Amino acid sequence: MTDSGRPPVTVIGLGDMGRALAGAFLDRGHPTAVWNRTASRADALAARGATVAATPAEAIAASPLTVVCLLDDGAVRKVLEPAAATLRGRTLVNLTNGTPGQARETAAWAAGQGAEYVDGGIMAVPPMIGGPGALVLYSGSPAAFTGHEATLGALGAARHLGTDPGLAALYDVALLSAMYGMFGGFFQAVALTRSEKVPAAEFTPMVAAWLGAMMESLPALAEAVDSGDHSATGSNLRMQAAAYVNLLDAAREQGVGTELMEPMRALLDRAVAAGHGDGDLSSLVDLLRTAPA
Ligand code: FVH
The missing domain is CATH 3.40.50.720 (NAD(P)-binding Rossmann-like Domain)
Structure with missing residues (x-):
């Protein structure tokens, strides 16, 4: 002292x-x-x-x-x-x-x-x-x-x-992974709208509101991950995989890169191929924990 x-x-x-x-x-x-x-x-x-x-x-x-x-x-x-x-x-x-x-x-x-x-x-x-x-x-x-x-x-x-001294690092990298996912999505969204000269500052409140609304689904997704019950509640994976192709095609049409978006498409396709098409997005967590065939 x-x-x-x-x-x-x-x-x-x-x-x-x-x-x-x-x-x-x-x-x-x-x-x-x-x-x-x-x-x-x-x-x-x-x-x-x-x-x-x-x-x-x-x-x-x-x-x-x-x-x-x-x-x-x-x-x-x-x-x-x-x-x-x-x-x-x-x-x-x-x-x-x-x-x-x-x-x-x-x-x-x-x-x-x-x-x-x-x-x-x-x-x-x-x-x-x-x-x-x-x-x-x-x-x-x-x-x-x-x-x-x-x-x-x-x-x-x-x-x-x-x-366990590894726990803080585990939580840290997990939280940073979530953060970079959010930033990556935001940058893709702004690159798309900027391709038509929409000011980022004008578009951003809409992104923030949308992400806020989607964030409310996280607790339900977490429950599905923990319980293993991935029953879809209105947005099945097969539909999402089909719609996701438009995100990539639209980016190419607008001259915007797709490198941030391609990995999610591969994962959605793998989920459908593995028989999870009728289920919910939450089944992607189990898939991420297994290496692609
Ligand atoms: N800044 C942030 O936003 C994030 C917030 C969350 C935590 N991170 C982590 O914190 C660590 C340090 O980050 P930082 O922001 O202080 O990083 P820099 O300003 O780049 O300073 C780096 C310091 O490391 C020293 N250093 C680098 N290599 C060596 C070396 N071989 N030998 C000795 N010192 C080294 C560097 O020294 P100097 O360049 O000034 O001589 C700085 O002190 C990091 O893990 C983040 O991920 C920050």
Whole structure:
């Protein structure tokens, strides 16, 4: 504990997200040590009171809790391995985006160094950090999470998903997959309407309303996935596969690419060929979990 009453924390990685994380800790009064490969990225944080470490090991030594937020898993290993001995007896929270397998490997590596490990997935963009809309998913050592929960609360709402360190990454990539699906659909829609010079800003409220209406069907689809009852309720798959061809043909007619759309057509066709034509879209989930013949 320090004069501020807040425990010290270290942030390694000062890209757009790392700087937002360190800034949120400083805002809450945590003595904050930082390190980044490109030292100049720490300048603004230093002006706000952060201590700039010369090496990752020096940064880790400054706090019981180190938060790492680097570009990818390769960067995490490259930065932490030379500082491994300093991790003993400390907690490492890794908020770098990665796969569940990478999270489990890093957890095993950290345990080998005598460190507690918590993996995390940030469901926010940098300006949201520290605000009411930010959610950070965690998994791994429950004791380490509980011990540092108050500090981590500076970043946003904190949700611990379980002891398996791979869970946070699994939820993170699942949520990002949903997000990119939505963005891909939006970009295709805007490319189509722009092909007739409809301003994107004029068309977008219609897209948002339509997606909002369709989003209401997600809980029913989820129930069908869980129960295995894929009975169609008015929009059978065979009809949808036939209509989907028009989405591709219209794109070609308008001179718009189809690369975002082709994979869904292949999946719909596979579903019909596998005998799911009378059923609902929800049967695609089971199909996705089996490789195409
Ligand atoms: N920004 C966002 O919207 C998303 C929100 C959700 C979470 N992601 C993930 O957060 C990780 C960091 O993302 P970022 O936005 O901070 O990324 P950059 O601004 O590109 O900063 C990258 C940092 O990584 C350092 N770095 C990269 N390679 C190495 C390396 N080989 N050795 C040491 N450090 C490395 C880089 O250092 P420098 O270029 O400044 O020297 C930055 O600190 C990421 O996993 C997102 O998926 C963000």
